[in-house]
Amino acid sequence: MRISVFGTGYVGLVTGACLSDVGHHVTCVDVDTAKVDGLKNGIIPIYEPGLEEIVLRNQREGRLQFTVDAVDAVTSADVIFIAVGTPSGEDGSADLRYVLAVASSVGEAMNSYKLVVDKSTVPVGTADKVRQTISDVLASRNEKIDFDVCSNPEFLKEGAAIEDFVRPARIVVGSEPGRDRVEPLMREVYGPFCRNHDKMIFMSTRSAELTKYAANAMLATKISFMNEMANIAERVGADIEHVRLGIGSDPRIGYHFIYPGCGYGGSCFPKDVRALTSTASELGYRAPILTAVQAVNEAQKEVLFRKLENAFDGDLAGRKIAVWGLAFKPNTDDMREAPSRVLLDALWNAGATAIVYDPVASAECQRIFGDRDDLIYANDRMAAVEGADALVICTEWKEFRVVDLDALKNALKTPVLVDGRNLYDPEAMRQTGLLYFAIGRGDSLANPGGGA
Ligand SMILES: NC(=O)c1ccc[n+]([C@@H]2O[C@H](COP(=O)([O-])OP(=O)(O)OC[C@H]3O[C@@H](n4cnc5c(N)ncnc54)[C@H](O)[C@@H]3O)[C@@H](O)[C@H]2O)c1
Incomplete structure (x- = not known):
């Protein structure tokens, strides 16, 4: 099939790459020229295990291409995925401007029947808005071309996105009654992912939107x-x-x-x-x-700082605090709304310096916070703790699971460990002489005030 995917973020790029990998011809479109130029040259803008290999292979074999040309992407495709962002608006509602901009582009370039698939996470009723937008643009062009809009929410997890896409628990498709072309087309798109058993669940668009x-x-x-x-x-x-x-x-x-x-x-x-x-x-x-x-x-995002503050009797000014993990979860460099950001802001407000280490998210951290004297990047986990007053763990990266506790205690100036992911055995911590503050563990209570 000829498929276009609007948006080359986590969802769009993974969708485009995985669909091309099973033999579809895929064009990925983005408005971000730098991103598209990079992708054309094999530069993957996000960290996602396994993604680079799939993108490069399918590019090389001619099934996957990147463009900023929305017209070409619409006219050349049978099925068009919308996978652009739907960030929170000021009032918390989803901002649909990018989704509806794609709908307009589709209406402007449509030259024959298209199936438009909404993969972005969108509020109930958005498929109707996308349909209306395309109809309005077609009407303004005096064109009458048949098309369908269906909802196909994405359930992938960052960090395991490829695995989730190629082996999904379910593929939800929402469409309107009587629109007979949707189901066979969507079965053709996803057939290669249902070889073991049928994973497709068909329902109304509103139900599909709410399911996500x-x-x-x-x-x-x-x-x-x-x-x-x-x-x-x-x-x-x-x-x-x-x-x-x-x-x-x-x-x-x-x-x-x-x-x-x-x-x-x-x-x-x-x-x-x-x-x-x-x-x-x-x-x-x-x-x-x-x-x-x-x-x-x-409130929970503030717990790490409160535990740290307690351990130092409320005074963190001038302290050096090591932070392991910046990404919101392991296996990604995504720091959007990460607990580490709340901690860093609180540390800086209190006059402390953060010495941070994350296996992949340092560049993202640098992009977000820029250069500042109270933010120091360490090259490995032990370099971060050397001479620090305390260690705080924000992300449960695998490499943090096993540590030489004696070396850790010796590297720290004061033996305070605040563990936001409950990685360690409190008894082993006690035996090493580390003051261990985890989440919801009796040991945290046993050391009120910390005594650091
Ligand atoms: N990230 C996830 O884990 C995840 C999982 C499931 C669903 N979703 C949903 O999928 C959607 C996309 O999320 P994401 O994380 O991939 O977003 P993202 O911010 O990583 O990427 C969105 C991309 O869309 C591009 N874009 C914006 N307007 C465009 C336009 N008019 N034409 C072409 N490209 C355009 C942006 O430049 C950007 O590259 C959101 O609705 C999100 O809620 C995300």
């Missing part, structure tokens, strides 16, 4: 719920890690997504929970669960 928000809201709720339990555990002297095992073993609950930590971040959960809350409130429904999920998360 419901999935992210459920996952965010699990995280905030566990963080709330961790905060209670800390106060009652329980260990949340034992509680996690105790509840996860119940098959009705399960072990997935019940890790306590320093709050969820990234490009999706925060903005999607906000957008769904906003949709509900526009319709007169207050959505108390979603509101609470966000409030718990905002």
Whole structure:
């Protein structure tokens, strides 16, 4: 099939690359000229395991190309994916300007039947707006060309995006009744990903649009719920890690997504929970669960700094604090709404210097914060802690799981470790003589004030 994908971000680039890898001819379009120029020269703008190899192979074999020419991308394709950003607007609702700009471009260039597939995460009713925008532009051109719009939300996870795309748990497609071309075309697009069994679930566009928000809201709720339990555990002297095992073993609950930590971040959960809350409130429904999920998360992002502050009796001025992990989660360089950003801001406000180490996100950090005297980049994890007053862990990168505790204690000026991901055994920490402050673990309580 001939497919065009608008947007070469995490979703668009992965979609384009994976669709070309199964034999479709794919054109990826972006308005960002520098990004497209880079991609034409084999420069992948994001860190995503396995992506570079797939992009380069399919480029070389002529099935994947990059362009800024929207007209060519529309006229040459049978199926057009919209995978542009839908950031939060000022009121928390999703900003649809990029999605509707693509809809206009499609209407302006359309020369024959097209299936327009909305892959961006968009509020319920957006497919109708995309359809209307294309119809209006066609009408202004005095053109009557048949087309369809369907919703095909993306569920991939950054850091495992390729695996999620090629082996999806489900492929949701929303379309309108009576539009008979949608299902066979979408089955042709995704057939190669359903060889083992049919993963496609067809429903109305509104149901498909809500499915994406419901999935992210459920996952965010699990995280905030566990963080709330961790905060209670800390106060009652329980260990949340034992509680996690105790509840996860119940098959009705399960072990997935019940890790306590320093709050969820990234490009999706925060903005999607906000957008769904906003949709509900526009319709007169207050959505108390979603509101609470966000409030718990905002507060949780401040927990690391509070623990650190407690350990140093409220005075961090002039201290050097090592930070392991900047990305909002492992295997990505994405720092959008990352807990590390809340910590860094708080450290700087308190007059401390951050010595940061992340296996891949340093360049992104530099792009966000620029050069500043109170932000120092270390080349490896031990270089970050050498001579620092304390270590804070924000991201659970694999390379942080096993550390030489004696070497860590010797490198730190004061033996304070604030662990936002509960990576270590509190007993081993105690034996080494490290003051260990984790999330929702009894040990945090055993050392009130820290004594550093
Ligand atoms: N990142 C994820 O993990 C993820 C997962 C599932 C769904 N989503 C959703 O997918 C959508 C895209 O997310 P992302 O993370 O890939 O975004 P992104 O910000 O990484 O990329 C968006 C790209 O769209 C381009 N763009 C903007 N306007 C354009 C236009 N008119 N024509 C062509 N390109 C244009 C931008 O230049 C940018 O390169 C969002 O709605 C997001 O919520 C994201």
